[in-house]
């Protein structure tokens with residue numbers, strides 16, 4: 162494990178007040194273990210033993226770290242064993258992707274489509290439009306609330322990056338609680 166690379170990634174992540182709060186809140190509950198695990202089938206992965214694994218040193222970075230930290234937050238503060246139910250997977254992933262985009266949008270006071278975790282590669286025009294509308298709405302109100310829910314649903318309906326279907330009965334609790342314009 163390249164300690165230096167992890168520290169650089171953590172300090173980049175901490176530029177966002179929302180992520181600083183996430184890290185503070187998580188640290189009160191648990192300690193996250195960081196590992197290198199060459200056999201995982203994605204670049205990085207949060208597991209419910211409260212570890213975050215990277216496939217190799219080369220993928221350690223703020224981008225991968227942000228998403229896995231959101232999964233750690235989702236597991237420890239909100240959903241617990243519900244995280245592991247396949248029926249919830251789509252909602253869990255969508256919320257994590259939107260969380261990262263929204264935190265960066267509030268940090269930069271602008272949505273950078275090119276860096277969007279949710280649009281990614283090969284996102285359709287309708288997905289782009291839906292994500293842009295959601296991020297602009299979050300920028301204008303400074304938070305995520307019921308007002309954004311229809312726009313969030315619109316993103317869900319255009320998000321094909323993950324298999325599975327959007328479950329209306331699984332509200333994005335981490336977005337409601339953490340996506341707020343935190344000054345300082």
Ligand SMILES: [Zn+2]
Pocket residue numbers: 228232254257
């Ligand atoms: Zn994920």
